Amino acid sequence: MFIESVIVSGPELADAAVFFEKGANVVQGGSNTGKSYIVQCIKFALGATKPPKTIKESRGYTTVKVKFVHDDGRFFTIVRELTASSKPNFYDEESKVQTLGVKHNPRNMSSVSNQFLNRLGLNGKLLLKGTTSLSNASFTLRDFEKVFLMDETRIVADYSPLGTGQNNEGPKEKSILKLLLTGMDDAGVKQAKKELASKGALKHRFNAVEEIIKQLYPGNDTAECLELQKLSSFADQVALRLKQAEDELQGAFHSSEDLFTQKANQIAELEVVEGKIAEDKVLLSRFDMLGQKYESDRQRLQGIEQAAGLLDDSDSVLCPTCGNHFDSESCTTDVDDIKKGVSFELDRISKNIHELAEAQGSLTAAIESNSTSAESTKTSIAVLEKLITSELQSSVLAVSDLKELASCLKHDHSVLNRLVTDKAKLKEELKRLGVLLLEEQNTYTPESFEESAKPLVKEIQDILQRWSFPNYSPVEFDFGARDITIGGSARGNFGKGYRAIASSAFALGLMNLLKLSGRHPGFVVLDSPLTTYKEGDPEPEEGDEEVAADVIYAFYQDIADNFKDSQVIVFENKEPDMALIPHMNYQHFTKSKKIGRYGFFPLRG
Template identity: 80%
Template sequence: MYIESVVVSGPDRRDASVYFTKGANVVQGGSNTGKSYIVQCIKFALGSNTPPKTIDESLGYTTVRVKFINDDATSFTIERGLSASSKPTFYDESGEVQVLGVKHNPTKMNSISNQILDRLGLNGKLLLKGTTSLNNASFSLRDFEKVFLMDETRIVADYSPLGTGQNDGATKEKSILKLLLTGKDDAGVKQAKKELASKGALRHRVAAVEDIIRQFYPDDDAAEALELQKLNSFTAQVALRLGVAENELEGAFHSSEDLFTQKANQLSELESVEGKLAEDKALLDRFDMLGQKYESDRQRLQGIEQAAVLLDGSDAVLCPTCGNHFDSESCTTDVEDIKKGVSFELNRISKNIHELAEAQGSLTAAIERNASSAEATKTSIAALERLISSEIQDSVQAVSDLKELASCLRQDKSALERRVADKVRLKGELKRLGILLLEEQNTYMPESFEETAQPLVKEIEAILKRWSFPNYSPVTFNFATRDITIGGSARGNFGKGYRAIASAAFALGLMNLLKLSGRHPGFVVLDSPLTTYKEGDPEPGEEDKEVAEDMIYAFYQDIADNFKDSQVIVFENKEPDTAIIPHLNYEHFTKSRGNGRYGFFPLKN
């Protein structure tokens, strides 16, 4: 793929735009003409968290759009608002629109990083960050961007082009280079990490088991075994004594059989008497109720008798029976007959009351006799119980005491046996964990890829030769610094000018090598690769001198002639030779209001 255009727009603003083609592209101009702003726009569209730095000319502009052309001539555009919190919008040629995130997620396609890396077959790849800790991270576009989008700070950096200059980045930088050169990532580190975590968990478990044994089972094994032996002996002795005591108790029961028989007879007799008492008391209650009824009837009859006497002596009162006056002609009721009947009933009821009183007296006497008999029987039973108790009490107490002692011994023995068994299990678990810890762990060793770096350094050396880089040979790769050495000197030891040119050669050589396997986007952006270069003896640590026109000429001529199948975008202060400009897609920012294009942003009227 390659970048076709970068367009920045805003309300009531003329678009600021720059267009590129496949092959060599050069945007040349002085400082503060917007060249670096364009580089920042490209980085921001590709998912950087930092928007382009605000400059006076950019005020009022709100959106950046970068259009890319795929190798099959299809295209896609990334649009993003010029603020740190904005999310990029992805426009496919087919019309599909997706709002994407900027954070890489290896399991989803919801970020710019995923979209670009997926096109290169590099999405979901894993990087090794630490050989001891086995820390790892997903390969993201931010990791790759360092070697195809070099701003003016990175291009002169004295640390590896693959990293950020951090002391702990060595392992990750090697992992990135291995992935790019071989297509193989460090996915095996995940399993090794799990095993390492498992070992850590085992060590924690060993420490926990040892702490439990030390804290809760501090006794010596021999002392516990002796204590258990003593408990077994005591238990056996108590069991023998209990058997003897139970036999003695059984004998005592046999010798007291007559007493038990007497007690049983007495209990039976008591039950009979108490039953009779209950019956008599219930009958006496019924007699009381009958007596109350007799008394009620007697009082009623006496009332009738008095009423008859009153009726017999009064002519004004009407007969309650027929309602007429008491005379022979009008009333058929005979008051004398009433008197006689009432007198007869009174005599009969009085006789019944007398007979009932005699029966109540007789029943009360029987109840008193039975109550007295019951009390006597209870006293006799109590005496028998005391006698029986005195006969077997000692034997019962002895059996009870021995049973309680036997129960306590069983509990102590069971608790000690459980304690010993738990301790044995814990020690067995400790031994098992120790064996697991001694088992060899499958350590993760990153695959060697030194040989695959040879084609890369050959490609870089060929580029430096074409650029007339002094003492360009041999170019080698130092895996300790993850950087190239040129003519025996580390790239980072050169002055800024040589470092910048060497960084550009590294990025272009890597693109030439990786595009054969499809693992490169196909474009390289270089910000100011020549500005700091000055001619001189390229010895490490020495400052560069005058501008070397032959180096600049060779650089521009080479990117025009040898990168037609890919894209190189150069932002530079140094102007190409006029003879080369026709072979470039060339944009010149004049920084002059009346001469050509002033800069990236249109001049305000």
């Protein structure tokens, strides 16, 4: 893969564009010609959160487009608005567009990072961040970008080319290098992390179970088991005694069978007598009502009799029927006949009243006799009940008491048995957890890759030798610093100029080694690898010695001769030798309005 073009466009503005080829590409020019802006555009297209720094020439430009071409001719283009909140649009060779995020997501392909790393077989890889905490992180394009896209800040940095200089990045930087060199990530740390968390959970559960036993089951195990045995034995004895008592009660019932029969007969007789008394009382009540009627009729007839006598004695009284005098020939009413009729009826009613009184007296006598008989029967029943109670009471009481005792024993035994059982289960769980805690935890130890680093330092040493780097041998890798040493000196101890040269060698040597396995995009971007200070800047600080001229010549010659199957893009102030320019894709930003190309952005009229 290589970068074919970087184009920045804006409405009604001529495009700012730069085009690259495979092999050596050099964009040379002075400060403020837009070289670093191009590097920032590439980074932004690859998902950086900050857009390129605004400069005077970039005003009005709104979009960056970077085209990447595979070795087989396939290509893709990333287009992104030049704002911090924008999302990249990903176009394939068929112009199908997909909007991507800038944040790496290991679970899908929705970001530039996923798309880019997937083409290299590096998506979904896991890095080790902390050896003690076993923390981990996904390998992202931001992690990889550090070693193939070196801006002017990183290229002179005195910390590891794999990181950002943070003190806690050691494990992650080693994990990145191991992944790149071997293709193996640290996915095992995830399982070790789970096991570590599981150990913590086990310890927490062990303490919780231990505290439950202490708080809820403080008793002595032996004493509790002995008490349970005693309760069981006592319950068996009570059950046996209850069976005997129930048998005795059953025998008492059989021996009292005649008394029960007599009582039943007496109750039946009592029910008959009480029924007769009730019937007689109802009949007596009806006789009372009939007597009241007879008395009413008698009083009415007596009144009629008295009225007839008064009519007979008075001449002035008229007949109530015809209105004539009783002695008149026209009055047909005979007072004597009325008297005779009334007298007859009175005799009849008196006779009925007498007969009714006799019947009432007979009923009353019967009720009294039956009531006496009922009371006598009740007394007999009470005597029988007393006899029955005397026969059964002791047996019934014994059975009742033994049943209550058996119930209490069953409850106490159940409670104690549950307590002993639950306590035993908790102690068994505590024992199991203790065994698990004593088991040795599978700690995670990253695999050594020191042997895999030897080809890398060989590549770097060969490059430095071709560049005439002073005291280039031996090149070694310091795993503690995650950086190379050159001739026994740490890269970070060199001045800025030689630090930049060594960083460049590291990036190019890594590309040479990884492109064979397909784990590298195949291009490296170097911003100001040869510049120790810029024209017009203050004098360099101590240790910032300018790179020797022969190293500069050798550097340009080497990237022109030995990286034809890859792509090296160099942005530099220092101009290559005229004899080397025909062997590279060379673009010169003159910073002159009259000669050549002024800079990355076209001059505006």
